[in-house]
Amino acid sequence: MTDVTTATVAPPRPTTLDTLESEGIHIIREAVGGARKPALLFSGGKDSVVVLHLAAKAFWPARVPVELLHVDTGHNFQEVLDFRDRTVERLGLRLQVASVQDYIDDGRLRERPDGTRNPLQTVPLLDAIAGHGYDVVLGGARRDEEKARAKERVVSLRDEFGQWDPRNQRPELWNLYNSRHLPGQHVRVFPLSNWTELDVWRYIEREGIELPGLYYAHEREVFQRDGMWLTPHHSVRVRETDTIETRVVRYRTVGDASCTGAVESSAATVDEVIAEVAATRITERGATRADDRLTEAAMEDRKKEGYF
Amino acid sequence: MATEIIATPSLLRFATAGSVDDGKSTLVGRLLHDTKSILADAYEAVARVSHERGSTEVDLALLTDGLRAEREQGITIDVAYRYFSTPRRTFILADCPGHVQYTRNTVTGASTADALVVLVDARYGVVEQTRRHLAVASLLRVPHVIVAVNKIDLLDYAEAPYRSIARHVESHAEALGLPSVISIPVSALVGDNVAVRSEQTPWYDGPTVLDVLETAPSIDEGADAVAAAHRHGIAHPTAADAAAAEPGWRLPVQLVLRPQDAAVDPAYREYRGYAGQVAEGTLRVGDHVVVQPSGRRTTVAGIDTPDGPLEFAGPGRSVAVRLADDVDVSRGDLLASASDASGAVKAFAAHVAWLAERPLRVRDRVLVQHGSATVQAMVTSIDGVLDIGLPGGTLDASIKEGHELLLNDIGVVRLQLAAPLAIEDYGHRRRTGAFVLIDPQDGATLAAGTARDKALGVTGDAYVSI
Incomplete structure (x- = not known):
C-alpha cells in the first residue's frame, strides 16, 4: 500500500487553512491531554467560536470534554449572549459564567470613571479559574491582534495572581508544548496563536460556522464618540451632545458594548466580510477597541495583570 | 486583486537572525511594508513615534519591537511572531533577536522554521555571529537558508564584496552540510532585492528574498525529499518523486x-x-x-x-x-x-541546546518530553561542548572538551531513560528526533534536544537499545 507510483495518490499540498486547522487541533488535544481540569473561554465572539469549533473536531466523535467559561461584563450585547447559550445547548456542554456585575454589586470591584469594564474582567476570571480548579484554560487570542501578544507563547504560564511575565517565558520548541506548572499556577493555551483575522474569516466561510448577527451589516442606531460608532445600550451613557442616527454597520469584534465600536460596512455575508477584511487598512483592535488606545502599552499592562 | 488574496495559498514558517545593527528589524519592516502588510493605523503609530524621537525617516524597525521594555531600551528581547501574506503564500515570521539569549532565541525560532534568513552586513562580511546562525541552521536542519547581504547601498552597490561574501557563505554551508543556501545582495533600508528587484544590481540575476520565500517548499510540502532529489540530479521533482523518496510515517x-x-x-x-x-x-x-x-x-x-x-x-x-x-x-x-520503524530506546545521545540559567551536570535528573510522552531521565555523560563560532570549520571539528552546559551552550549529552521512548535520529526525522528537557521540580523548559545516532565528536554506537 505504501508503493506510490503516480502523482495522483500523493496527498495534495496543504493550504494555509488546512495547516492552521491541524495545528489548532493538535494544540487543543495536547492541552486537554495533559490537563487535570481544562476550561475553554467562550464569549460567543468569533475567535472563541472558532476555538470551540476546533475543539469539537479535535474530540469527535466524542463531545468536547471541557467546561466553557465566560466572564460576563454585564455590558455584553444580548444577542451575543443568546448565541452563546444556543451554542452551549447545541453541543451539550456546561457553561460557567463569572459575572463582573456581581462583583460591582457587592463592592469587590468599583466601576471605572470611564465606564469601561474590560479591565475589570481580570479578578472574576482569576477567581473562577481558582474556584473551579481549572489548570488549563483555552482562549482565542491571536498573536496578530497586538504587539504584546505577538510575543506570547502558545502555552503561557500564569502565576498565582494570573500574571504573565513577558521576560520570563518558557522557550517553545518545535510543536512540543510544555504545560507543566506548580499548584496554584495555571496555563493559558491559545490554539489560534498563528491565525490572522483574515484566516479566521476564511475558516468561518470554509466550515460554514454560524456567528452572532452583529458581525454582519445591519441597520443600527449609533452615535459617534472618539471616532468610533457606539450604539445606545444600558452600559453607555448617551450625552446630550451625541447625535443618534441610523446607519448600516457591523462589528469586527463583539466585546463590551461600552467600548466596542461598530464600523460602517455593507458586508452582509461571509464572502463580503472576507473581501472587506482583505482590503481593510486599519487593524481590528485599532478600529473598534477604545481600551487598547489608552496607551501604547495598554494590552501589555493588562496581560501582566492576568487579562486574557 | 481580491480574488488573488482570497485564494488558498500554502504556509511557510521562517525565522530571521542577525547581530545588532545588521538591520534585521529594518529588513522585517521592509518585507511587511513592501508586501502591503502594514495597516494604516499601525504605520501611523510608528511614524508618530519615529517623529517623537526626532527621526525624520519612518523607522520600520519599530513595527517589530513589541514590548514596552524593548521600546524603552531600543532592543528586541524575545522572539516575536509576525504574519503576512502575498497572493502566492502566507507567512509566519519568527523574529529572533540576536544579541542576548542568542542561542535560546535562534534555536526557538529555527525549530519550527522552513527557512532561515540570516542578515550579514556587507561591509563586514561573514562574522562569528554568522557562523553561529549557520551552525544552528545545520544542527536543527532548517531546509532553506537565505543570507541577506545587507547595506549594499553603503558600498555603492559594488559587486565584489557581495561575491566574496557569497563564496565564504558557500564554503561554510558545504562544511556544515546545509542543503540549500543562497546569498542575496539587499538594502533593507532602500528596499533593493527584498521584495522588489533592484535596478542598482544589474550584476545580480538571482531571486529576491521574497522570491525564495514564496517558492521554497516547506517541510510539510516535502522540502527534504525535494532536496534529496536535487542531490540525485532531479531538478524538478514531481509530487510522486517526493512521495516515493519518503521513508515511512x-x-x-x-x-x-x-x-x-x-x-x-x-x-x-x-x-x-x-x-x-x-x-x-x-x-x-x-x-x-x-x-x-x-x-x-x-x-x-x-x-x-x-x-x-x-x-x-x-x-x-x-x-x-x-x-x-x-x-x-x-x-x-x-x-x-512497520516498513522502517526503529525500536524504542532506553538510552541515547543527543545535541542539547541548554536554555536555562542553572548549569546542566552529569547525573542531573530531568524530564524528557518527546511527542506526547514525558519520561524521567538522567544525564549519564556530557561528552563535549560545541564551539559555535566553528573554529574547526565543521561542527565535528569544533567540539571542545566540557563537562557541564551553561546557558546558551550546545553540548553532546547522553541520557538514560526510566522508560523506553521511540526516539529516532533527528538527522533523518525531525519530529521523532526532537525533544525538550523539563525541570522535574518547577516544570520549566530547560533545553532543546536533537537525538543523534552519530553524535558529534563521539565514536561508537550512541544508541543503546533496550
Whole structure:
C-alpha cells in the first residue's frame, strides 16, 4: 500500500487553512491531554467560536470534554449572549459564567470613571479559574491582534495572581508544548496563536460556522464618540451632545458594548466580510477597541495583570 | 486583486537572525511594508513615534519591537511572531533577536522554521555571529537558508564584496552540510532585492528574498525529499518523486477517543480511535503499523476526521486512526509504519541546546518530553561542548572538551531513560528526533534536544537499545 507510483495518490499540498486547522487541533488535544481540569473561554465572539469549533473536531466523535467559561461584563450585547447559550445547548456542554456585575454589586470591584469594564474582567476570571480548579484554560487570542501578544507563547504560564511575565517565558520548541506548572499556577493555551483575522474569516466561510448577527451589516442606531460608532445600550451613557442616527454597520469584534465600536460596512455575508477584511487598512483592535488606545502599552499592562 | 488574496495559498514558517545593527528589524519592516502588510493605523503609530524621537525617516524597525521594555531600551528581547501574506503564500515570521539569549532565541525560532534568513552586513562580511546562525541552521536542519547581504547601498552597490561574501557563505554551508543556501545582495533600508528587484544590481540575476520565500517548499510540502532529489540530479521533482523518496510515517498518539456515553451520535458509542497529528510521512489505510514502545503490530483500519474518512493523511494533518486489532495504545505512544520503524530506546545521545540559567551536570535528573510522552531521565555523560563560532570549520571539528552546559551552550549529552521512548535520529526525522528537557521540580523548559545516532565528536554506537 505504501508503493506510490503516480502523482495522483500523493496527498495534495496543504493550504494555509488546512495547516492552521491541524495545528489548532493538535494544540487543543495536547492541552486537554495533559490537563487535570481544562476550561475553554467562550464569549460567543468569533475567535472563541472558532476555538470551540476546533475543539469539537479535535474530540469527535466524542463531545468536547471541557467546561466553557465566560466572564460576563454585564455590558455584553444580548444577542451575543443568546448565541452563546444556543451554542452551549447545541453541543451539550456546561457553561460557567463569572459575572463582573456581581462583583460591582457587592463592592469587590468599583466601576471605572470611564465606564469601561474590560479591565475589570481580570479578578472574576482569576477567581473562577481558582474556584473551579481549572489548570488549563483555552482562549482565542491571536498573536496578530497586538504587539504584546505577538510575543506570547502558545502555552503561557500564569502565576498565582494570573500574571504573565513577558521576560520570563518558557522557550517553545518545535510543536512540543510544555504545560507543566506548580499548584496554584495555571496555563493559558491559545490554539489560534498563528491565525490572522483574515484566516479566521476564511475558516468561518470554509466550515460554514454560524456567528452572532452583529458581525454582519445591519441597520443600527449609533452615535459617534472618539471616532468610533457606539450604539445606545444600558452600559453607555448617551450625552446630550451625541447625535443618534441610523446607519448600516457591523462589528469586527463583539466585546463590551461600552467600548466596542461598530464600523460602517455593507458586508452582509461571509464572502463580503472576507473581501472587506482583505482590503481593510486599519487593524481590528485599532478600529473598534477604545481600551487598547489608552496607551501604547495598554494590552501589555493588562496581560501582566492576568487579562486574557 | 481580491480574488488573488482570497485564494488558498500554502504556509511557510521562517525565522530571521542577525547581530545588532545588521538591520534585521529594518529588513522585517521592509518585507511587511513592501508586501502591503502594514495597516494604516499601525504605520501611523510608528511614524508618530519615529517623529517623537526626532527621526525624520519612518523607522520600520519599530513595527517589530513589541514590548514596552524593548521600546524603552531600543532592543528586541524575545522572539516575536509576525504574519503576512502575498497572493502566492502566507507567512509566519519568527523574529529572533540576536544579541542576548542568542542561542535560546535562534534555536526557538529555527525549530519550527522552513527557512532561515540570516542578515550579514556587507561591509563586514561573514562574522562569528554568522557562523553561529549557520551552525544552528545545520544542527536543527532548517531546509532553506537565505543570507541577506545587507547595506549594499553603503558600498555603492559594488559587486565584489557581495561575491566574496557569497563564496565564504558557500564554503561554510558545504562544511556544515546545509542543503540549500543562497546569498542575496539587499538594502533593507532602500528596499533593493527584498521584495522588489533592484535596478542598482544589474550584476545580480538571482531571486529576491521574497522570491525564495514564496517558492521554497516547506517541510510539510516535502522540502527534504525535494532536496534529496536535487542531490540525485532531479531538478524538478514531481509530487510522486517526493512521495516515493519518503521513508515511512510517524504519528504520536495524543489521545484515545472512546466516546461511549459522550458520543455525539449513538452510532459512535463503541468507537475507538487514536488521535494525533501526522509527524512525518504519509499514512494510508491498510498500512502495517508498529505501536511503540510496546512493539505490537497491526494495520491501519481507517483514518477519520469529522469531515469524513480519508484514504491517506500527509505530514501535519490532525486525524484519528482506527487500528485493525484491539491492541493496547495510550497517550504518549507512537504509531509508526512497520516498513522502517526503529525500536524504542532506553538510552541515547543527543545535541542539547541548554536554555536555562542553572548549569546542566552529569547525573542531573530531568524530564524528557518527546511527542506526547514525558519520561524521567538522567544525564549519564556530557561528552563535549560545541564551539559555535566553528573554529574547526565543521561542527565535528569544533567540539571542545566540557563537562557541564551553561546557558546558551550546545553540548553532546547522553541520557538514560526510566522508560523506553521511540526516539529516532533527528538527522533523518525531525519530529521523532526532537525533544525538550523539563525541570522535574518547577516544570520549566530547560533545553532543546536533537537525538543523534552519530553524535558529534563521539565514536561508537550512541544508541543503546533496550
